[in-house]
Amino acid sequence: MSRSAPASRRTAKTEYIETDTGNKISRRAHIEGKQNIMLGGKTVIMSGVHLRGDLCRKPEPAADGEKEKTSVTAISIGRSTIIATNSIIRPPNRLHKGQMTYIPMRIGDNVFIGPNCHISSASISNHVHVGANSVLSSLCIIKEGSKVLPGTVVPPNMTIPAGRRWWGG
Amino acid sequence: MAIQYPFTSYACPCSDLTSPPPSTVNRRTSFHPSAIQLDEDQTFNPHSPRANHALYPLDHLLYCDECDALRCPRCWTEEVLYWYCPMCLFEVPSSAVKGDGNRCSRSCYTCPSCTSQLAVTQITGRKEDGDATADRDTYILQCPYCDWSSLEIDLQFDRPTKITEQISRLRKARTTAEQEKAAPDAKPLLHEDAFANLTTFYKEQLSDTTDPQNPYSNSPYSSPANLARIMSLYGGLPYNALKKSKEKPQPMREALQPSEGLRTYTDADSDANIIQQMQTLGWDRTTSAHQRNSAPTNDDARFTDQLWPAAAPLCTRRGKRCKACRQFLTRPEGKVGSMKYRIRLLAVNHIPRLSIRPFLPQQQTTGAPTTNPAFHLRAEELPTPELLQPYQTKQYILTVRNPLFESVHISLATPATTPGKVASRVTILCPTFTVGPAGELWDDALASTSNSSTTSGDGGRSAAMASLTGSMAESSMADRQPEAGKIWTKTRNSTSVVMEIVPGSVGVGTTRIVSGAEEHDDTGGAGEDEDVLEVPVYVRAEWEVEVKLGESTGKRKFDADPGAPLRKELGYWVVLSVGRIAS
Numbered sequence A: 001m002s003r004s005a006p007a008s009r010r011t012a013k014t015e016y017i018e019t020d021t022g023n024k025i026s027r028r029a030h031i032e033g034k035q036n037i038m039l040g041g042k043t044v045i046m047s048g049v050h051l052r053g054d055l056c057r058k059p060e061p062a063a064d065g066e067k068e069k070t071s072v073t074a075i076s077i078g079r080s081t082i083i084a085t086n087s088i089i090r091p092p093n094r095l096h097k098g099q100m101t102y103i104p105m106r107i108g109d110n111v112f113i114g115p116n117c118h119i120s121s122a123s124i125s126n127h128v129h130v131g132a133n134s135v136l137s138s139l140c141i142i143k144e145g146s147k148v149l150p151g152t153v154v155p156p157n158m159t160i161p162a163g164r165r166w167w168g169g
Numbered sequence B: 001m002a003i004q005y006p007f008t009s010y011a012c013p014c015s016d017l018t019s020p021p022p023s024t025v026n027r028r029t030s031f032h033p034s035a036i037q038l039d040e041d042q043t044f045n046p047h048s049p050r051a052n053h054a055l056y057p058l059d060h061l062l063y064c065d066e067c068d069a070l071r072c073p074r075c076w077t078e079e080v081l082y083w084y085c086p087m088c089l090f091e092v093p094s095s096a097v098k099g100d101g102n103r104c105s106r107s108c109y110t111c112p113s114c115t116s117q118l119a120v121t122q123i124t125g126r127k128e129d130g131d132a133t134a135d136r137d138t139y140i141l142q143c144p145y146c147d148w149s150s151l152e153i154d155l156q157f158d159r160p161t162k163i164t165e166q167i168s169r170l171r172k173a174r175t176t177a178e179q180e181k182a183a184p185d186a187k188p189l190l191h192e193d194a195f196a197n198l199t200t201f202y203k204e205q206l207s208d209t210t211d212p213q214n215p216y217s218n219s220p221y222s223s224p225a226n227l228a229r230i231m232s233l234y235g236g237l238p239y240n241a242l243k244k245s246k247e248k249p250q251p252m253r254e255a256l257q258p259s260e261g262l263r264t265y266t267d268a269d270s271d272a273n274i275i276q277q278m279q280t281l282g283w284d285r286t287t288s289a290h291q292r293n294s295a296p297t298n299d300d301a302r303f304t305d306q307l308w309p310a311a312a313p314l315c316t317r318r319g320k321r322c323k324a325c326r327q328f329l330t331r332p333e334g335k336v337g338s339m340k341y342r343i344r345l346l347a348v349n350h351i352p353r354l355s356i357r358p359f360l361p362q363q364q365t366t367g368a369p370t371t372n373p374a375f376h377l378r379a380e381e382l383p384t385p386e387l388l389q390p391y392q393t394k395q396y397i398l399t400v401r402n403p404l405f406e407s408v409h410i411s412l413a414t415p416a417t418t419p420g421k422v423a424s425r426v427t428i429l430c431p432t433f434t435v436g437p438a439g440e441l442w443d444d445a446l447a448s449t450s451n452s453s454t455t456s457g458d459g460g461r462s463a464a465m466a467s468l469t470g471s472m473a474e475s476s477m478a479d480r481q482p483e484a485g486k487i488w489t490k491t492r493n494s495t496s497v498v499m500e501i502v503p504g505s506v507g508v509g510t511t512r513i514v515s516g517a518e519e520h521d522d523t524g525g526a527g528e529d530e531d532v533l534e535v536p537v538y539v540r541a542e543w544e545v546e547v548k549l550g551e552s553t554g555k556r557k558f559d560a561d562p563g564a565p566l567r568k569e570l571g572y573w574v575v576l577s578v579g580r581i582a583s
């Protein structure tokens, strides 16, 4: 993730840092594992958001003292997506061959994730709206254009088909 | 979330509050000014108890371009285009739905306890079982949410695939074993078997009564009743034949035996027994109605240890048809997961849209925070709604936005005083005007981005647009006063006019309610939202369509010759909900 210097130094405008591709990231967002996060452009990360890019599949042990590959994508977020205040984006993990591995998370374009959500989905397609205070459990898949109403718990492994409204929990 | 004023809603013409439902024939040929006149004569009353059933936000409405009318959920029919499983996202052909029922026959199962998706989990044989079974893997269905697993009903699978087959085999084996255990006279019939027996029984009954093996099935004498009537006309029929023909319309009988599907009360699970079990197992292990309804296999389950995994119910994708002319109003693409539409006639794209906002001097609009609730993340951030003060004139900007590619002549009509208990005075300063044509999407985008740097907010943008078109200078906007007969602002495809509203007093109504509580009750709570200022506006839009030769002439019949522009006219009621009046 590349960050350019903030465009203006005016005090009222420094809540957000803007990148070359127009991503706006709040200074009060908690971002870990920057190198493992991809933002598509014009995406907004609001204050208090936790992006856990550090939770990624551990790269293969480097052979013969070579330099380790560090560019593993843990979270990729598309264009014009908004992640509202205090949401936690945490890549899902799964027991694979006796080892706990993290699975990269993909969030599409034009996605809105409301405030205070906990997101551990495997993938969220384009144009998805997630209401406030929702919990998207580990490895669930939200298909294109769906709407998760506020306060919904989506159970693990669940698939929400395209264009559906989902609520409850 | 609380309602945010002001907002607009649109009346569907199917309601008798607006006009008689449009019939296919006369709407298709031409417009009847008399019918529209009738609409204008009777004012739409938004406070009528039935008004809520006719009013919709514009986004919820469709538009039939064949009938040239708005369509609401009451005047379209839905049609299933295809079935699909929400878990594996496979399409299920309609023949399979008819044959196997509306549940997925792949390995898609939901938790009978909490309805979330079950996962096939591998378990290795227990160590204490000895070496013989230790290396044999078995599989179970497990709920990742509530930890229910098929082990609770002692269900294990040999293979991770073809779960449906394995479940039905195991269930059959188990139920037959149970039935053999039970006393032969009190043998409970399973739902599935009872249903199968019943269907075969009824099919036999139907074929017995409707198909009398008539060799003259195509003749007018095909029905036995007809035959009997004709025979009696000509007199003389052997007694036996007469008796037989009289017997024909005998009523269908019902199932009498378990083999025919009869299911009677059995003593197998005596009430005392069940109550005893409920006492020992407790509430948590008793099934809820929702759990019992999760699948046909769980209909009789009284305790959670009798619940079977429920096959995933299928979902449908539906198209919507106009009830009057049967054409598709929306028709999604026939592919699971695709959100594209082949046909989508949204009202938003076909009729001019009205919006209303309080009139504020220019300097206030630029700096004021947005009041659109869509831009607020949390409910508590919303500004508290401002109450309207009775008898204080307030000005509003009424904007008409045109989605059509032709410029439209608009006439707005509104009653001088609003209907309902609270009479407010309404004046639209400029009721007739034209709205320019809509352009391509990128036209709007270009227009808005090129000006957004100078001023923000909608008022600023329209002012900038106005300055671009040269109609007025931006500097003169600040101290402009609304004038009668003049439009306020104009952009390429929207025109704004000023509306003056003098809210009436709610006090008159409330004193009446207090003095005679019974009288208030008689009206069935009609006074509930009487303090909301709602302005019905009749919008009449007229425009001309260039009809190209050979295009749509087959679909439409009109009197004018094909080369001449076709004059179109559309009238509809819009209700502007302005706000609550302070009492």
Ligand SMILES: [Zn+2]
Pocket (backbone or CB within 6 Å): B012, B013, B014, B015, B070, B071, B072, B073, B074, B075
């Ligand atoms: Zn209707």
Ligand SMILES: [Zn+2]
Pocket (backbone or CB within 6 Å): B085, B086, B087, B088, B089, B090, B104, B105, B106, B107, B108, B312
């Ligand atoms: Zn399925």
Ligand SMILES: [Zn+2]
Pocket (backbone or CB within 6 Å): B111, B112, B113, B114, B115, B116, B143, B144, B145, B146, B147, B148
């Ligand atoms: Zn469960």
Ligand SMILES: [Zn+2]
Pocket (backbone or CB within 6 Å): B064, B065, B066, B067, B068, B322, B323, B324, B325, B326, B327
């Ligand atoms: Zn129609």
